Each structure stands twice: as structure tokens, then as C-alpha cells.
Amino acid sequence: xxxxxxxxxxxxxxxGEFITINCSYSVGISALHWLQQHPGGGIVSLFMLxxxxxxxxxxxxxxxxxxxxxxxxxxxxxxxxxxVYICAVSPKPNTGNxxxxxxGTSLTVIP
Amino acid sequence: GAGVSQTPSNxxxxxxxxxxxxxDPISGHTALYWYRQSLGQGPExxxxxxxxxxxxxxxxxxxxxxxxxxxxxxxxxxxQRTERGDSAVYLCASSLGQGRALAxxxxxxxxxxxxxxxxxxx
Numbered sequence: 001x002x003x004x005x006x007x008x009x010x011x012x013x014x015x016g017e018f019i020t021i022n023c024s025y026s027v028g029i030s031a032l033h034w035l036q037q038h039p040g041g042g043i044v045s046l047f048m049l050x051x052x053x054x055x056x057x058x059x060x061x062x063x064x065x066x067x068x069x070x071x072x073x074x075x076x077x078x079x080x081x082x083x084v085y086i087c088a089v090s091p092k093p094n095t096g097n098x099x100x101x102x103x104g105t106s107l108t109v110i111p
Numbered sequence: 112g113a114g115v116s117q118t119p120s121n122x123x124x125x126x127x128x129x130x131x132x133x134x135d136p137i138s139g140h141t142a143l144y145w146y147r148q149s150l151g152q153g154p155e156x157x158x159x160x161x162x163x164x165x166x167x168x169x170x171x172x173x174x175x176x177x178x179x180x181x182x183x184x185x186x187x188x189x190x191q192r193t194e195r196g197d198s199a200v201y202l203c204a205s206s207l208g209q210g211r212a213l214a215x216x217x218x219x220x221x222x223x224x225x226x227x228x229x230x231x232x233x
Contacts (some may be wrong), residue, residue, distance in 0.1 A: 004153075035224075043154070043224040061142075083148065086153055099222070103151035 004100035006087050016107050019074040021105045023087030023093045026068065030092040033099070034061050037084040043098050047103075050103070075108045113137065113223035117203050123231045132188040132228045136205030143186050144222060145178055146202040152231055154202055161187060161208060193232045198229040 004025045013019050023032070032038040034046040047054050049070065054061050058077075063070040073083055087102040116135045124130050137142050141162055146154040156170040164181045171177075177191075180186040190197055204222040 033222075043204075088153075096197070099154075099156060101155070103153040 002102075003091070003100040004087055004089055004102040006085075007103050008105060009103070010106045011020045011108070013107070014110055015078060015111050017033050017077050017109075019077050019081075019107065019109075021085050021087075021107070022074070022097045023070045023102055024068060025070075025087075025089050025100070026088065027100065028091040029065075029068075029094045031090045032063055032070050033090070034070075035086040035088060037086060037104070043086070068107050074107075077108045079111050112225045113176050115203055115223050115224040117201075117228050119228060120226065121229045121231075123233065125211050125233050126193060128193060128219050128232075130193055130199050132190075132230070132231065134186045134188070134205075134225060136184060136186070136203070136204030137223055138184075139207065140205035140223075141183065141208035142206045142222075143180060144204045144206075145186070145188050146204065148198045148200045148202055148227070157188070190230075193230075195232050198230055202227045218219050 001027050004023065005032040007022050031048050033045045033048050035066065037043045038084050046059060049063045051063060051065060051100055058075045060073040061070065070087060072085060086104045089101040091100060091110045115137055115185065118133045129166055134143065137155040145157040147157055148154045157170055158165055158178050159167040159182045163180055175191045178186060178188045188201060202224055204224045206222045
């Protein structure tokens, strides 16, 4: 079973486009994380959300706890945004403090 | 400051051999996690340490996999009798641990990931 589902799996966009990546989950959570992974690189934490919306530069993350859904938006996309974006949730209760991960969305932004 | 480091960055080995992968967490982080990421997949949880003890090892796929953290800092993931299916990127992450809040509003649930070790079993 997959506790976390992401869509789309792959996404190609032109530079400047507005991008949305979706994440749905099926378990109770204490927090949801959006992570970024560049090819050959480690994983960087972008956002941690438990409610509402957060913004950092051109990135915006929203979460709807009732609908168990989160979105990551990128405004004015740029080729350097090309990476894999991973949604992960901290389940509640969380005796092991572990994550459930989505399989990621591979984003390519073309100049 | 220094982040999570992992060594080696790449490891190529032959089927049946023994390998050790090392993780140096951020200083002061009591929690340490190991994940495995196969090509095209999201990370898969393996084991979680709180201090020196394995608080949750439910993700270890079989008894060929073992991890230690003898002094509550550096951790070593050990794989015996490697198989081709073990080929993956092995990720380590650390966090301050539950019940503590950092300055700046960052929760202790935030995990900081290392760059990973790419293991290839031929």
C-alpha cells in the first residue's frame, strides 16, 4: 500500500510557467514535508507544514488537513528548479519518528 | 555549520561481499535515520536511532542488514552477503529528536539529510 501518492510523476515545463505538484495521503499526520532532490545530490528540506500555507521565494506550499492533500507551487519556473520533488509525511501517532515518502515528481524546466 | 556527512559517496562491490556505510550526523542531533532509495523510487525507511539504541528497525529488509550507533553519534549500516537487489542510494538523516524546539520555529521533526552513498553490487 502507498500511504503517500504524488502527481504527476513527471512534469516538463517551459521557463516562466507556473507549476503545481500534488500530494495526497491516507494516514493521520503530525506534519507534511516537501523535499527537493537534485540529480546526484542529497535531499534538501523545502517546507514542513501542519496547516495552512507557507511561502519561500518562488515556492509556495499549501495543505488541507481535512482533505489530506497538499500542493507545492513554483511561480516563474526556472531551469535551476529542475529536480525531483518528494512529498513525505510524519505519521501520527509516530512512535518511530519516521516518514512515509511519495515516489517523487521529476520536474524538468526547459529554457 | 557542518551538515550530515556520509562516506563513502560511492561503493562498488561484488555479490556476496560485506559492506559498511558510515553516517556522521549533525553535532547534537540525538535522532538518526537510515533510508534506502532505489532508482525511480522515493526513499524507503530502514531504521531509526534515538541515542545509542535502535528505536525502530522495522524497515530493515532482512537479517543481512544491521546498523549500530555505539556512542550515539556516528552510525554504521552494515550489509552482509550483498545481493544485486541491494544496489541503491543509502541516505542518512539526523534530527534533534522529539520534544525539543529550536530557535527560529523549526520543529525537532525536521530531518536533515546527507548526500547519500551510492551502492552498486555487481
